[in-house]
Amino acid sequence: MKKTLSLKRIILFASLLVSVTTLKAQFHIIPQPVSLKAGKGSFILAKNAVIGVNKETEPIGKYLQDYLNQNYGFQTTVKVFEKIPANTAIRLNNAWSNAEGAYTMHVSAASVSISGSGAGVFYGVQTLIQLLPTDKSPTLKVIACSIADQPRFGWRGLSLDVSRHFFTVDEVKKYIDVMAHYKLNTFHWHLTDDEGWRIQIDKYPRLTEVGSKISYYAKRGEFRKLDNLIDDGRDGFYTKDEIRDVIKYAQDRFVTILPEIEMPGHSEAAIFAYPQLGCQDSTGAKHRVRMLDPSEYTFKFMEDVLTEVIALFPNQYIHIGGDEAEMVDWLKSPTAVALMKREHLKSEKEVQSYFIKRIEKFLLSKNKRLVGWDEILQGGLAESATVMSWQGEAGGIAAAKMHHHVVMTPLPYMYFDAPQANEDLEPIGWNPPVTWQMVYNYEPQSKELTNAEAEYILGAQGNIWNEKVPNAQHLQYMVYPRALAVAELTWSPKNEKDLERFGWKMKNQYGLFKLWNFNARLPDIDGVDDVITNKSRFKLTLNYPLQGAKVRYALNGKMPDNNSPSAPFPVNINVPLNDSIGLRTFTTWTLNDQHIRQTASIKRVSIKPAHEKAAMLKPGMAYEVFKTGERDIAKLQDEKPAETGETNLIVPVKPVSEGLINWVKIKGFIKIDKEADYELTTGFEVSPALFLDEVEVIKSGLNTYVEPQKALLHLKKGVYAFSGHYIADKANENQTLIELKIAGGEKLYPKFYLMH
Ligand code: ACM
Secondary structure (H helix, E strand, C coil): CCCCCCHHHHHHHHHHHHHHHHHHHHCCCCCCCCEEEEEEEEEEECCCCEEEECCCCHHHHHHHHHHHHHHHCCCCEEEECCCCCCCCCEEEEECCCCCCCCEEEEECCCCEEEEECCHHHHHHHHHHHHHCCCCCCCCEEEEEEEEEECCCCCEEEEEEECCCCCCCHHHHHHHHHHHHHCCCCEEEEECEECCEECECCCCCCHHHHCCCCHHHHHHCCCCCCCCCCCCCCCCCCECHHHHHHHHHHHHCCCCEEEEEEEECCCCHHHHHHCHHHEEECCCCCEEEEEEECCCHHHHHHHHHHHHHHHHHCCCCEEEEECCCCCHHHHHHCHHHHHHHHHHCCCCHHHHHHHHHHHHHHHHHHCCCEEEEEHHHHCCCCCCCCEEEECCCCHHHHHHHHCCCCEEECCCCCCECCCCCCCCCCCCCCCCCCCCHHHHHCCCCCCCCCCHHHHCCEEEEEEECCCCCCCCHHHHHHHHCCHHHHHHHHHHCCHHHCCHHHHHHHHHCCHHHHHHCCCCCCCCCCCCCCEEEECCCEEEEEECCCCCCCEEEEEECCCCCCCCCCCEECCEEEEEECCCEEEEEEEEECCCCCCEEEEEEEEEECCCCCCCCCHHHCCECEEEEEEEECCCCHHHHCCCCCCEEEEECCCCCCCCCCCCCEEEEEEEEEEEECCCEEEEEECCCCECCEEEECCEEEECCCCECCCCCEEEEEEECCEEEEEEEEEEECCCCCCCCCCEEEECCCCECCHHHHEEC
């Protein structure tokens, strides 16, 4: 008998559906505001609207005026008032607030009112910009709402390496401009490295005359081959006037610039320009081209450089690098050896600590604070240093426990030089893939910190290194949309985190990206997943969130390209499935001829129900935990588990000592009450292995965000035996092990279908 819903429930369900979809259709603000309430009606922003400002908010009014002019051709007027009249279309009120960056925004049918102090009004304007339509219509409609908002962290950063690839002032400005749209506020400018010195220093002109032309010297055979760079490098540097111009541009957008001058490693360009900076050995031969010699000449040189850097940059912080220094080479340097003797330094690490502490002292004397990569912990951390934790979180955690300020920018989550999807299908990058989902799920305040220690975490930052980035378009491709995840995780309250909502909002940013001619990586087609199925047809509708996007696809053929015939979305695939099918897709959109490639394999299997009767089973699944150094699960056959139990969800993570892991084996039955098509997936980043009726339906070891897997199964009423295994660790403790839903329908609750 077909079940019918009561009329009341249908109405309730329908109204819920309407309110969720309308809310969704209107508010795709990134980062998610602290409080957001929909109002009634909408405000029409006219071509000649008046923007009322106070003296303090006038520059922000002009910024908005410029934005509306550049992007929509509007001719608005900015009027300055002591007290802005209530009938002014857009009001930017300077208001006192004790939270840096806080603002309120009220949009009614009559007007838009934004209030805040300092950066607050600017952030309110960014929220308004995100609510504007992205097509160039003669009037702009803004949905009525009330927002109260403020950032979670004070440090919301993005870095840019201009050494490995030089970016022009305009390219840097565009990078800062888009950061600011998402309320990111710290631009870490990596100005010097082995492959190029990019900042004018008057006292040492060869730093730019020679040090900024490394690819020129490399091509002449006078510098080593730059074969670590995808394009053999691009020469260039910023004059002081250009740097002042960029600083002003950033200030107008409430972005602080953190300049980085690398020492004592990563200094090859500087040493090439001034060989006396480099280490020499006892024969006088230069034996290390990347390491600064810890000589008085070097200290004086670097202090002179920093003096000029400090005179330019108003930021209280100066980054001095400190990463990946080849310290053992100091042991061959007569200067370093003499220094060790004089200062009673017992190791090369203590030489580095001495080096950093001397620079710290110098910076403190100029009222500046030192930031360094986490290697500066080695040999003793300088007293006032702020640590940027990049080699994972350990350095940051250790520093916070020592009551040092920390910026979390750990591998892999915050490294945007990694590919964003399957590395075989993406442009070349470093490291295994890092998806936006991995970035989004990152939490800067580690559970290993007490609440008091967690206060030392200033925020988080995404990093990009540009060895494999040949131009600004590609830079934008690598950094976005992942930077949007950094924006939300550093701004929005932790309890507002919602991966699904964020994914939806992210897709709604592409109208803006198009308006700004900004080349963010295109979204993937949803549903191009590796599928295990027991059905005799493969059906899939390829849908895409971006209007005007096209797909080329092949079944069991080679990857399509720009020359293959294309179809507009949606595309229906409906073909017989005997054994397996390889699906390849090539998606293009109207922006920059960018394309995205995806692949999936679809395999047919046979799954039979078990003989057990549901009535004989109890709820939950059985598990066994093995604490072991063995990474090969097959070798645990004869081991006794350290623990056994039953659970509805996943097994709580139990700490293991260094070098050991928690293998978890699971076993049970899935109880099916109604014959239907079901979808079985996992919410794990690193997949568990899952077998149904001894058929592998989810493969272990993959990154499920990169290569999503699902089983699409027609199941009859009855029970189906399952088993599986996974490694329990911090990465999966908040994720869902098994997700079962009716195909295309609602999720089922594990407590109703897991039995053992
Ligand atoms: C770094 O990635 N070497 C800071």
